[in-house]
Amino acid sequence: MTERHVIESRDEYLDAVKIIAAGSGPIAVDAERASGYRYSQRAYLIQLYRRGAGLFLFDPPAVGRFDELNEAIVPAEWVLHAASQDLPCLREVGLDPQRIFDTELAARLLGMPRVGLGTVVEELLGIHLAKEHSAADWSTRPLPDTWLEYAALDVELLVDVRDKLAALLDDGGKREIASQEFQATLARQSKVQRKDPWRRLSGLNTVRGARNLAVARELWMERDALAREIDTAPGRLVPDSSLVAAVKAEPRTRSALAALREFKGRASRSELPRWWAAIERGRTTDELPPVRASSTDALPPPRSWSERNPEADARLKAARQAITEISEELAIPVENLLTPEILRRVAWNPPESVTAESVSDALASLSARPWQIEATAQSIASAFVESHQTLSEAQKADS
Template identity: 35%
Template structure:
């Protein structure tokens, strides 16, 4: 099948008119994010049963016809590992399409594996080996070679075949409804909006700080986030995480003291030193009742750890019986929360509760007995 290369507004408008009656569209993107805060969109690949197209967003000035089409509620957008593609769409439209299908998510409840890559899924289901030669290509460079366009086209060429095959399998196994909630969660805009006031919680090592140190880290992280956005540069290019932790820990009061912070270069001090000191000074004035808190759970007892191990074994057993990847149902962290008595868990809702969750709660409550031999685990309701 010929791959269309669309590099003009007129060609895009015509293409969108030609495919406007589609019930579904396979979509993928190529982007670069090594030197910027926001991903740089470099190529959009679109396919249905009749056509494959590579849309060049660098050459096309107005993507509105395509975006309007993709956001039509009657069209299902088919992705593999949709999150980064959806982030790009959110940045372009300030909204998210609501009718989604993600083959990576579908793979977890069809027994194909956890977070399986596109190439592995294509090999596993379609017995096709994809060319990986351009996986690290610089997609901002023009012109794109014929080989690059073929590589990009393959990302949707086989995605449409996976969609047909996997959606049929889901229907056959009566699992189509299982994924609707997960797909809806993907389309939640909160997943793609960074909150400067809470971004500090993602800094590894924050749990070693306390009191006013956390207030300093919170305000430094909010300042860094806004600075990165304004300059469209990666956060780490403004200040690295480990430097942020030391700034919060030692709270220098003068610019001259910043040179004592390991990893803070002279050029960083020259560029951001005054702002850093101002943020620290302001944060130190935060009243104690307004200091952020990182709640640390009580250490688990040996008996609780043993219970978690037993529940994980049961999780694997029941998932194996249903040909579902265990992580699609619950992680060890989820099982730990269950043991701690938390109830707001996906494990205790919908299809996850139906196939696994109710067994685990029955075991905890003493209503499920477990025996084993060298072949398998046996369970019985009591």
């Protein structure tokens, strides 16, 4: 196994920038985080490979900002696998591409049944890529040699994979489709923080009553604050299941909370006063949360459409069938052909006059890409019209 060197100083980093700038062609980039171990989603290792320059492993906490590297390579195409996962942490340190090639997305658009990097590498290059360290704690220092080898292989082969996928996209007439999808990935903003993030608590649906929800909210917020403070994944402090168990058990004293078998986790006892204070705040607060989360923009679940809006239900079912047929014809997964959320929204609130043109406008307003609109608008419009006719005939027959 080749010994891999990690760049940890500014001087060595600046030397590397010069070498990388002198290389040629696309640049493979990857980042390793410590998801599940740390609160933050920062990069703890950044890997980069370019032909004519070689492989570079950077320690972001030690190096700091990467503005000089970004300036040197931003005109080039950056090759990433599942770019949407890495772009936020890369941008956090000053690495912000203008043009990308996403190998995972390309594999999806080509209809490959499995799109994990290891599988794609093996299918296209015939090389087995072990992925046993993908869920490791990359904030560990020093990083083990086996981990560094794994990280290096992630980018050393990526440009070769890119070339194979690009040729397949060209052969399949999908290069423009891929280009639009790559650009959309770049343009996509980070997820907006939810109004009530505590409602993401797993198992919250089993909690009854506004008062108990208030206790759950206070426990979640207290855990989140501690996790942020010490940069530890919240679930490693106290699991969601333990918070929910504490809410449902309704302990009357701190001792009763400590005795609760289901209340576990590495901070469940060491931070007991903190959790008990949160429970007491929840029990005494006048700011009770609504039992149901309010969202003026949310659509009802499709399973309820047949009763709440039969016409929308008929439109959605007909359009889904049409989209499935197009998906099979193009060998593109349904979710990449048109996201289910966009289809639901246009089915729930269709244009007043349904035509291919009006449906195209509706899809564009919901951020569908031009290729998606071209591929689906006519079929969706036809499905809407046919579903309306079928429903009307059924209603006449019933009357």
